[in-house]
Amino acid sequence: MSYLEFRSVTKRYGPVEVVAPFDLEVAEGEFVVFLGPSGCGKTTLMRMVGGLEQPSSGRILLRGQPLGPPDRRRGMVFQSYSAFPWLTVAGNVAYGMRYRRDLTAAEKRARTAHFLRLVGLTDFAHQWPNRISGGMRQRVAIARTLAAGSEILLMDEPFGALDALRRERLQLELRRIQREEGRTVIFVTHDVEEAAFLADRVIVFTRRPARILAEVDVTARLGPESTLELRGSAEFFALRNELLALVRSTDEEEEATAP
């Protein structure tokens, strides 16, 4: 039995088929990146995992159990509006535990401090989200989902709006945290390099309706470590080009079918 399992999941909005029968298994602790052309249905798939959207048919199983409505096992990190502006950085992280009855106030405080340290925001604990950078806000959101105790982090283009340098730093951090905390991540991006760098496995989608065009096992190709040195390596480059070619092929497909 695998950890997270898509079984013939489809999604249609009225006449529009967004996800064709889709099957995928994700292992616990795995970092899976969804890569695909715009509008192919990546967000839709991810939202179905989060329970924010229901499959039209098929099932998504977590440890063999069908998924119900949203709960804190599946945490979301959005590209924008990722932190509540009316709460401080620490308040946002603590918000992840607000509805948890299994923790005492002292435990919540300790966990808040822990995850703030983990994402490197201890010094900004009392700052308002509007006064910190976009990358810091994404870190706040990551810390909040971790503090909530989410086993799966669902991240929809979380670093899309960041400059290259911040993005790189955040990628490193995310990878480290994910390893340390042993969480499963599903990560959506358009950036081929980001996909190659972060993923254990990259799923490349076709155009809508989403089908799997290719699966690339990055760990098998590059090893489990994501380091900056790796980024300069020839293997990384080859992988990146391969992914790029796959993405291009979906694009050409689009041009071919366009009237």
Added chain:
Amino acid sequence: MRFWKVSAAGLAAGACLAGAALAQDTTIRVLAPTWVGFAPALVAQDLGCYEAEGYALDFRFEDDRANVMAAMERGDIDADMRTVGEHQGRPRVPETPGTIIGTIDISVGGDGVLVDGSISDVSDLAGRTVAIEPNIPARLLLQMALAEAGLSLDDVQLREIATADTIAVLADPSVAAVGTYEPFLSQAVTALPDRNPRILLSSRDKPDLIVDIITARDDELAANPGKFRALLRCVYRAVDFFGQDPARFAELAAPYYGLTPAEVTEIIDTSLAYTTYEEAVAYLGTGGGTGKLHDVFRQVMQLNLEYGAADTALDPGQEIDNTILTGLWDGVER
């Protein structure tokens, strides 16, 4: 809908019940337009009259006839004051609450029709634009004058206005005449020299036509006639007081209207005459008989029906009740 009805009703209950229910039997609740003609009812309060009679006065200003009728219908007031003509106005039918029990003043120059310099006679108004608020007394004056000249309101172009805008309206050269009342009547004459305005018709020339009456709510009149006897006694005592000391009367009346005593005196002198008890008796008659008001009532009724301001011919015998007035001073000092 339900939300606000409930909450607003709760509010109403809280605010009203507490004060009103307790004092209802001994409070005389009156609504009347902002007009100095009704000052005796207010001045009587300063003279301590209501108190001496064992009552308290709750007098508020309300210019809108529809609002007064609504309040009367609901039983929120005991009496109102208005001209006979307006009393008859739509939607009054014989069953509508409100019976005439006395008079308070008559218009003597207080209402009139202003014309520009080009108009020398009522017949000149034919085909011209006349601006007037639909149901004010000046309309009756105009209607009568037109009738005497063989014309009717259909022969002029009527424009509805708010009387407070009199001067601004008359400043428009396309307007030949404005029906209005004081203080606009006399102020327009001086305010617009280039239009050379003149008072063509004045209530001074028809002193009986515009009579301000006191109306009682029928239920309360039947249940509590003493209240209305007290009201009338106090009004006529204040009118007597005006006869003895008009200067002091003006001083007492002024604050209610936001005017100076001099302004009050001027309005009284140019516009109106208070009716004494004896004059009221002459209007209403006594002991179930009739008086000159019955004729005025019929005449005005006819004009209102013609114009369409009223749609039911009311019988003065039904609308006027002189029992309160009859023997008003029996056993009490005037």
Added chain:
Amino acid sequence: MAGSRHRILIGTAASLGLILLWEAVSRSGAVSARFLPAPSVVVATLWTMIAERGLLYHAGVSTLRVWVAFLIAAAMAVPIGILMGSVRWIGAALEPVIDFIRYLPVPALVPLSIIWFGVGESTKIFLLWLGTFFQLVLLVADDVRRVPHEFHETAMTVGAPGWRRLTDVSLPAMLPTLVDNMRITLGWCWTYLIIAEIVAADSGLGFVIWQARRFFQTPEVMAGVITIGIIGLLTDQVIRAAHRRWFRYLVR
């Protein structure tokens, strides 16, 4: 903060300029003083009205009425609006009714409200409320709908129960716009004052203005109007200042 001092300076200068222009126009005789008394005359009138006609008392009465009506309206509009904006069928059920009532001309409803509420305080409060509630409730409903869905989804994925999302997400997220909208509707509430206070009138600025109008006392009318303007300006500034204080987190 130099910027805000600049603003105050410009605002004051512009107002002063306008007043001087007004004074000049009135004195020149281009417009009859009967219609446009000079500001100096209005200010003198304002002073005598305070000293002799209890203008401050009337202002106090009006302020109290406006605030009572407004607070009732707000206390109803906020929860109802939040429900309308969050629960689809409630919004669908109430919106047409409220939209309809919102367009009814309040002055035409006066006799009806007298039938319901009599000629006492309740009618005045009701009329003020009528002019405020229906506007505010729709603004609140819109504010709730404008809360980014990401906020709600974030809450859902940390396990917030449905109703806690109203209090923990919708309310704080919309609060700054809510306060702004309340400030604006409070201003509208004042504009209904004349309508409310000429009904069975005995007190209040609306009554004073209407009575002065009845006797063609233009300076008194102006003084009354200006009193309302001053109260409005002060209230607005106080709420703006409070807004800045309460919602510091909005400043980047």
